[in-house]
Amino acid sequence: MNNIAEKLQHFRLDATAVSALRDFLPTIERNIDPILDIFYSYIQKWEGVPEVLKDAQNLNVLKDVQKKHWFRIFNGDFDDDFLQKSAKIGEVHEKFGITPQWYIAGYNLIVDELLGLVLKTYGKSPQKAMPLCQAITSAAFLDLEVSMSSFVDHSSQTYTKKAQSNFADHLMDRSVNLSMSVNEASIANASILHSIRTVDSDTQQIAAAIEQMVMGFQTISENSTEVSRSATEALLSTQNGQEATRQAVDSMNEISQAVMTAASRVDELSEASQQIGEIVGSIEKIASQTNLLALNATIEAARAGEAGKGFAVVAGEVKALADQTSRATDQIRSRIDNLRDEMARIVVSMHEGTQAVSNGQGVMKTVDDNMHTVAQQIQVASQSMDQISVVLDEQIEASDSINTAINGIAQSSAKNVEDVKSNMIAMQSVEHMIKEQMETLDNFDIPQRIIRVAKSDHVIWKKRLADMIAGLEGLNPDELADHTCCRLGKWYYSEDAKACHAHSAFADLEDPHKEVHAHGIEAVRLYNAGDVEGALAEIAKVDTYSKEVIRLLDELIERKIK
Incomplete structure (x- = not known):
């Protein structure tokens, strides 16, 4: 009605x-x-x-x-x-x-x-009071019926709306918390994916390095065997050299003895030459005297005249023989002098030869000692090379086992990468559903909706950076919003946030919020420039400032700020 x-x-x-x-x-x-x-x-x-x-x-x-x-x-x-x-x-x-x-x-x-x-x-005056009382009662009941109908209708609507708002309010908290948890899990998965990929890459490199190491061990083992064989041959050659050196020393001893004997004989020959010289001197004297006698004989024969002619002939012959003897003795003396000079030089040479042989004996002794030392060292080296060869064989076997294990780890790492990627894809579906749910909640009058959703936004911001590091998303630093253009920033600098201006948490919120965006944009810039480590350091700063932003937002929520 x-x-x-x-x-x-x-x-x-x-x-x-x-x-x-x-x-x-x-x-x-x-x-x-x-x-x-x-x-x-x-x-x-x-x-x-x-x-x-x-x-x-x-x-x-x-x-x-x-x-x-x-x-x-x-x-x-x-x-x-x-x-x-x-x-x-x-x-x-x-x-x-x-x-x-x-x-x-x-x-x-x-x-x-x-x-x-x-x-x-x-x-x-009852005739006035009765109609008026009836009119007041009727008007009061009419007014009461209309107001109570409105009261009940509005109360029902309020109750329904309040129930929906309460449900939406609790659902908002659960959605925000679920969004934060899912995105934090996605961040962890992205970090794990990046780490696993790094491990996978490192494992592949280790596997290749171990394979090269095994090949190197095999080459070293082969070379060690060859060196050991060469060392054995060198030891044999050294031993042969020692024997040859000893024989050379013996031969040089014999040469030294022979030279000493020859020197003695030369000395004797020198003495004999000296004696011959003395004899030649005597002959010279005899020849001189004979020549003098022949001269005297000639003089006497000349004095004897005819009778002395025959004697003169004999004296001439004698003088000729004396002259011939004198010349012969001169030649003999000259040859003896030459012989004596030569003998003197031979003696000097023989003495020098004896000294050289003596020096050679010392050198050969040193060579013999050195060759003995070398032989011992070669023998030790040969034994060491044999031991090295055994150790290398063991290392090859151990390296083969390690290589097998590393290859298994590499295969597991590759599988883990795929598993984590599948997990992240599944979580992206959950994120999409949560996003749709959050959009539906926009239709309800939920207290502190912007502040509460901002918590989820910050985790999503970190997640995008983590996805970038994991290679799941490409970001352009020039297209990313600064702290004034995101949902929280638009609210922060709007008239709607005036009710919060008196609270310290609101004032403290601006700087960490600005740092979150600044370091996030810098992380993207560094990553795109190839500096992954620098990007990770910037993301760590984003995480630090983001936690401070969420703490301040929680403080505003606890104070029931509209």
Whole structure:
């Protein structure tokens, strides 16, 4: 029954009743304030009354609304606007938390006061009091029916909306927490993926290095065997050399003995030459004397004349022989002198040869000693090379085992990479569902929605950087938003955030939020430039500042900031 005419007929508010109400309006205008004071004083004594009804300013607003409404009723302004205003009163009281029991009881109190005022005014005139009391009762019930209908409808809507809002509120927390957990897990997976890829790459390199090492061990082992064989041959050659050196020493001893003997013989020959020289000297003397005798004989033969001619011939022959002997002795002396000079040089050479042989004997002795030392060293080296060869064989076997294990690790690393990637793809689906759920929650009036969603945004920001490091997403630093353009930044610098300006957590939020974006953009720039380690260092800073941002956001949430 929404039509005003139908309602007036149903509640018997005809022209007579409206006229009675209008006649009583001046009395109402004079007495409405005390009646309303009694009403609100009475309900303030009830247990569990809302705090809003204890505030003087709120009471004045409610009283003013009530006063105007009762003036409208007693003025008989029953039209569609009256229905809307009456319905609005019921809605306002519902918003203030006044229950139907309190509202009806309070309304009954006002009606009682109004009827008491009628009896007080027209107590001696029942013909005026009765129609007026009936009109007041009908108007009060009409007003109560409209306001209570609005009260119940709005209460139902409020309850439903409140229930939905409470559900959305709790769902928002769960969605934000789930988003943060999923994204933190994705960040961890991205980090694991990056680490596994690094391990996989390192393992492949280690496997290749070990394979090369095994090949190197094999080559060294082969070379060691060859060196050992060569050392054995060198040892044999050294031993042969020692034997040859000993034989050479013996031969040089014999040569030295022979030279000494020859030197002795040369000395004897020199003495003999000297004796021959002495003999030649004697012969020279004899030849000189013979020559002198021949000269004398010739002189005497010349003196003898003819008789001495034969003697002169003999003397001439003797002189010729003496001359010949003298020349022969001169030649012999010259040859003996030459022989003696040669013998002297031979003696010197023989002495030098003897010294050289002696020196050679010393050198050969040193060579023999050195060759003996070399032989010992070669023997030790040969034994060491044999030991090295054995150790290398063991190392080759161990390296083969390590190589097999490393290859197994490499295969496991490759599988782990694929498993983590599959896990991250699955988590991306969860992230997509959470994002859709968060978008649905935008339709609800959820307290601190921007602040709460900002927590999730920060983890998503870190996740994108982690995905970049893992090679799952490419980012352009020039396209990334700074701290003023993201969801949190737009709210932070908007009029909507004014209610937070007085709180220290709000003021403290700006710097770490700015650092999160600055270091994130720098991480992307470094990564794109090939500096992965530098990018990881910047992401670590993002994580540090992001945790501070989330802590401050939690502080704002705990303070129930709108």
